[in-house]
Amino acid sequence: MAAVAPSILAADFANLQRDVEMLNTSEADYIHVDIMDGVFVPNISFGFPVAQAIKRYSTKPLDFHLMIEKPERYLENFRDAGADILTVHYEACPHLHRTIQLIKELGMQAGVALNPHTPVELLSEILSDLSLVLIMSVNPGFGGQKFIENSYRKIYKLNYMREELGADFKIEVDGGVNNTNARSLVENGADILVAGSFVFNSSDPHATIAALRKN
Numbered sequence: 763m764a765a766v767a768p769s770i771l772a773a774d775f776a777n778l779q780r781d782v783e784m785l786n787t788s789e790a791d792y793i794h795v796d797i798m799d800g801v802f803v804p805n806i807s808f809g810f811p812v813a814q815a816i817k818r819y820s821t822k823p824l825d826f827h828l829m830i831e832k833p834e835r836y837l838e839n840f841r842d843a844g845a846d847i848l849t850v851h852y853e854a855c856p857h858l859h860r861t862i863q864l865i866k867e868l869g870m871q872a873g874v875a876l877n878p879h880t881p882v883e884l885l886s887e888i889l890s891d892l893s894l895v896l897i898m899s900v901n902p903g904f905g906g907q908k909f910i911e912n913s914y915r916k917i918y919k920l921n922y923m924r925e926e927l928g929a930d931f932k933i934e935v936d937g938g939v940n941n942t943n944a945r946s947l948v949e950n951g952a953d954i955l956v957a958g959s960f961v962f963n964s965s966d967p968h969a970t971i972a973a974l975r976k977n
């Protein structure tokens with residue numbers, strides 16, 4: 763059984779309260795919140811006021827994915843905005859170990875995301891410190907992109923490393939996730955499926971979330 767984290771990036775922002783409440787009454791395990799700064803990725807999503815509004819209405823744990831340069835500047839702000847899990851990018855953190863420690867000291871679960879070109883082996887020295895590793899299966903910045911097939915291999919390798927270490931971090935996959943690849947992703951070791959357009963563009967998001975969870 764997979765956990766599902768619908769990505770709020772694909773919601774109708776003019777009806778954000780309605781869409782968050784729709785997720786509250788679904789089987790979603792988390793709400794995935796994408797923060798983009800227009801520097802680390804070529805897109806800007808939203809900032810603290812919108813994140814706080816999501817928190818105000820959500821009854822689900824919030825899983826924040828920071829696609830921003832130097833995320834260590836804002837860890838406390840995201841804790842205050844309601845993050846339960848805070849994921850930073852390997853590629854955006856020169857002092858990743860310190861950033862992870864700070865996230866944990868602030869009482870959040872710490873995650874690290876990897877861009878499609880970044881090998882999972884680069885995390886070997888900090889895997890035991892993490893609650894989550896996020897494998898990007900598209901280049902970050904936009905919803906609705908095509909799934910990158912090499913992601914299966916990365917998840918398989920990361921799952922092998924997890925077993926070797928006896929570690930218990932979760933493996934999350936994000937980008938182009940749908941009902942055609944969800945089963946293979948879980949078979950290769952993914953625990954949490956992030957899905958944006960596949961959930962929000964479906965005619966019955968509740969049924970879509972429930973079906974993804976069955977993988």
Ligand SMILES: O=C(CO)[C@@H](O)[C@H](O)COP(=O)(O)O
Binds near residue numbers: 956
């Ligand atoms: O982080 C990102 C994109 O950078 C994702 O969370 C997307 O929002 C997923 O959207 P879909 O590919 O599922 O439409």
